[in-house]
Amino acid sequence: MQEPLRSVTQSELRYSPDRDLGKRGVGYWAFYLHRASGLVLSLYLLAHLGFLSALYRGPEAYNAFVAIVSQRGMLFMDVLLAAAAIYHAFNGLRVSAVGFGLGVKRQLLWFWVAFGLGLVALAAFSVRLLGGG
Amino acid sequence: MPRVGVDTDIDVRLIQSTPGRGLVQVVGSSHLESIIVMGAGSTGAAIAHDLALRGYLVTLVERGEIASGTTGRNHALLHSGGRYAVKDPEAAQECMRENQILRRICPGVIEQVGGLFVAIDEEDEAYLATFLVGCAESGIPTEVIGREEALRLEPELNPAVRLAVKVPDGVFDPFRLVASFVATAQANGVRVLPFCRVVGFIQDGRGVSGVRVVSDIRGSAMELKADLVINATGPWGGKVAEMAGARVPVMPSAGVMVALDRRLSRRVVNRLRKPGDGDIIVPQRATSLIGTTSWTVDELEPVPVPRDHIVRMVEEGARLIPAARHTPIKASFSSARPLISGNLESDGREVSRGFQTFDHGARDGIPGLVSVSGGKTTTSRAMAEHVGNLIGRLTGRDIPCRTAEVPLAPYYQYRLLGGLPEARREAVAP
Amino acid sequence: MTKQAWKPGAPALETLSFTVRLRRGGPWRPLRHRWQNFAVTVPADYTVVELLESIKGHQDPSLAFRHSCHHGSCGTCAMKVNGLERLTCVTTVADVVKEGGHLEVEPLGHLPWVSDLVADAAPLFDNLEALGPGHVRMNGIFAGCIECGACISACPIGGPRSGYVGPAPLAAARDALVTGQAPGLGWGLLLERVDGNHGVWQCHTAFECSRACPADVDPAGAIIQLRQLLASGQAKSLAGLAMSRGPAVTGAPAAGPAPAGGAPHDHRPRREGGEGW
């Protein structure tokens, strides 16, 4: 007896392992990364504003603060911060565009383009910061 | 560990208020006998609805989700009666009647697509006269159309088609039809307990005065007391009745159906001949259902799906609509019809499609238990009417059946947790 | 394995042995939550729901899961299989597990958990009822959606439990707007819900709903279209147009013109009102 294949429609169509990161899609992780980077940047903003109060306290306080954050270890933190900002910026552009219907069909491509541009920008920034410092 | 205890709120009628929905269609406020209906397939759900309209205090228990047994997996064909017109005019008449009633009381779950009986070869053509006479006697409106017209209506039909007969077949959504019955019952105060397995009966001597259940939502055992217990568990009916020492001669008869991944036709397409295997294609939702076969089974979980049956279904279906052979199979599945083996014959198809009620008080000396088995989803309302009348006789009341007039609530008002008063929407799976 | 038409000569029946890991327990159960493992050997073409049936029938009758039609049209059997939403009746075990592997089944996320593998779809039904009433969903413009809840479970925003109206109801709202068929709440409230705090603007275009949808509804595309309609003011005029046509008769077949370009499911047969049957 020849046996038919009880084929399944959903699985292969929508979840292609080679295109997707793990189980969830790229957009899923992009969303969480966007949210996390946004939160990090917000916290940084508040901290930044707080630390700048050293300016009010006068030159000694502020210059001491600058000396601390200019250490090499701190500069690495700056690179991480730049990474968050650059990712948030490029993915934000993608989300805005796609959210208004621009490039919906290519939205995955846009993600990787944004991601690639972001990496280039980050590399440039890192070289500038660490090389110059 | 399961706790055992008498469930106290069984005697409290829960009239659920559904503000703004305007579907509470109750019923006198008098508390009549309390009745437990086991099984929420189309039969049990329709019975619960019927009894609630008559004013009884009804509890509907179901071991899984509603319509998760035979009903859910049925053919989705709202019979015009055409398939029974020649062999069983009585069944055909009933189908036609119920077809019209269901269209009236729950249009939201029915697609009024119409149906065709198509003649592919000479033998089919010769059957036409017999078929038309049967339909006329059963009150089924027909219209014979020629080859061109048939192909115009259904372009993918086998080009060898000779003629076709239009009949008022329809398509329903089995799950949603049952959900409509249950939603209406809930609105009328029926307590619905899904995921609640019957594990035994409460018996005083031989008589049944309630059921022992285990709720898989609460994870605990409960005793539900009632004046009458109705066994509407379909192919499980024999095993359930056995727990009370009663006998129901149910013969589970399995049928394989194949769901193709698109609609091959707008209408239901039947072969114009005596009903047989794989002679019907029903367009249901985004699929075409080809069915079905028939053989007796013991195994119900899951009902086996023999591969050669799948092959046969596709081949038979391709005789009606050749594209069936090239369309991806979305799913193939089996369900078990609860046929009554009154006069046991070799093939399940020969056994009556009708239903039977068993008053175990009169038959086996076990008062308080009534079984109902067999039947079709299309005629479930009529079965429920019949059972309701029997309950009326048993309880000494003469309350008219109103299910043919009262419109059903929309399916989406069915609430899984409607029977759990303590249920709050709180927990999401961790 | 690829999606393919049935062909004679497909591979012969094989069996697979693996471990099934099931989420057990529930909010009202004595044991709120645990994982339970079952060692099984089943035919490779068993669907996941058949596998669950056989576990319920032969190993543990207390296992609770929803299923009904077994061919992907009722929408009851959507669960998370190995972390992804799937209609378990059209997913074979061979698709999701290898010999000796693990198969993890959980209830849908973002919906109230009832017991074991059962999640309550009531919030989804409420939102769908508000934005696209049932006759529209079953028989009309929104017939593609089988109301399984996969999109809500997959959405990173979190579905009705976060207040979010949810992907499928928003897609229903889009179809109601584009075709002018009155939603359950009426047009004013539809616009308010869709444009409100928990409407389309809560979506973060992760597209996970469209990936998870087993019925090709593409809710993400619908949400994007809704945004364009709202931002350009067209949504209001569409709703106004529909209202000026007089109160839509709920329950009646779609007698108007064929759905406009936006409705993606117009290939499905409509009720044939004219023919009577």
Added chain:
Amino acid sequence: MRNKLWITQAVSGIILLVLLGLHLFANHTEGGLLDYAGVLRRLKDPATFALETAFLVFVTYHALVGLRAILLDYFQGERAGRYVTGLTSVVGVVAVVYGVWLSVSLYLR
């Protein structure tokens, strides 16, 4: 309502992209961070002062609208919505007032 916020969020994001570039360029391209005197010198320039103030306003707005969106995913209902909006607005106003006050007091030194 959300509608307009979403659009302003996208627009403010794009503006921020420009402002952030200028901000980084102005403050971090002369080899390390500016010292106290350097900061004061730059703030005396009206163009830089305007740039920094605008940056402060936009970045605070963008951050808090984003934060509000996140919070609304976890708190639902009219009341919770009002609280979230109120809280984020207050934080935003305080941050901007504080920032402007700091700049002005430095400008006046």
